[in-house]
Amino acid sequence: VRAEPEGRPQGTGTPATGPATRATGTGTGTGPGTPVTLWPDTFTEHLAPETGRAAVRVLEAAGFAVTVPRGPVCCGLTYVSTGRLDRARTVLRRTLDALDASNGTDTTNGTNASGRTGATDHPVLVLVLEPSCAAALRTDLPALLPDDPRAHRLAAAVRTFAETLEEYAPDWRPPRIDRPVAGQTHCHQHAVLGDAADRRLRERAGLTGELSGGCCGLAGNFGFEPGHHDVSVACAEEQLLPSLRGAPEAALIQADGFSCRTQIAQLGGVRARHLAELLDEAL
Incomplete structure (x- = not known):
């Protein structure tokens, strides 16, 4: 999924592509720069990168600015499905820390690097291409870490590919x-x-x-x-x-x-x- 960014990463993570080359497609999107963090699940990152690259091209055609987290992240589903719940919690805490680092978030006072506060501690929109990973982040994550507000924010931010386009680019015509x-x-x-x-x-x-x-x-x-x-x-x-x-x-x-x-x-x-x-x- 990742490509080498030009210059230093900005915003919520590393740009998923270099300078944006927008597909000419059909219709218009939400306007340049609508931010979305593309979740680099293990399957997409290591076994089917063509899926991630295709998603980036479609999202850019619809007017999104796509980034990926700077550090490794995991939904923990492998450990949940095999009953290793303590290990899953460890992996999920590490994932939340990685997202904090990508987003410039200071979780001690709830502000990020741009000085904003409140619900923007995590990216507003996190697109997860793999349905099993999206389900784990939406349901298992807050259940396993109920006392961590970051878990609930991330769960609320998760969208599928189709949900992202429908909710955040409603005027874009596929x-x-x-x-x-x-x-x-x-x-x-x-x-x-x-x-x-x-x-x-x-x-x-x-x-x-x-x-x-x-x-x-x-x-x-x-x-x-x-x-x-x-x-x-x-x-x-x-x-x-x-x-x-x-x-x-x-x-x-x-x-x-x-x-x-x-x-x-x-x-x-x-x-x-x-x-x-x-x-x-x-x-």
């Missing part, structure tokens, strides 16, 4: 794709985040059809563990794989979750892409 779409709605969208904003964004872009319900079966680390392969495949066969086999030939395959995309590639033999990638390709 490029028209006008294709059928198939794929997978992430389990954490079903259970925690919701996908109403995603549905509306797909409709505005002319993406027709429904994504699969159910679970892809990979489910984080579950499908990779010994003895789980058959169950993992059976979960995918419940809804996901039949929906892929029945999709129109012209359908684009979408899955915002890295696990879902991995399962689709390995069992379905096709490449799924994040919604950010579909929009980026159409700009």
Whole structure:
């Protein structure tokens, strides 16, 4: 996701690109400089950087100024899902400290480097591309650190890709794709985040059809563990794989979750892409 910035980092973190090159796209965004911090989750940062780069291009086309935290951050989900809650709390405190450093925040008196006070201690908007990480930050973070006000501020700041565009760039018109779409709605969208904003964004872009319900079966680390392969495949066969086999030939395959995309590639033999990638390709 990261590119070498020109000069010293400013604002809430390191610029996600060099000098902004705005895609010409369709319509106008919120105006130059609307700040958004792009969360560099482990999957995007190390395994699927093309998703992060696509998101930056779309966000800049919509009028955002995109930065990433200067230091390493983690939502702690790996430790939460394996029951290592004390370790998760340690990781999350370190993450909040890293965001403080990126934002120039002095948590002892609630003011930041620009002298502002109050709810601006953390970036107002934190975009998380990976649904599982967004769900962890929105729900697990404040539950694990209930006495840390920074945890509640960050949880309130988290938005998905579609939510960011809908709430903060309502006048931006996405490029028209006008294709059928198939794929997978992430389990954490079903259970925690919701996908109403995603549905509306797909409709505005002319993406027709429904994504699969159910679970892809990979489910984080579950499908990779010994003895789980058959169950993992059976979960995918419940809804996901039949929906892929029945999709129109012209359908684009979408899955915002890295696990879902991995399962689709390995069992379905096709490449799924994040919604950010579909929009980026159409700009």
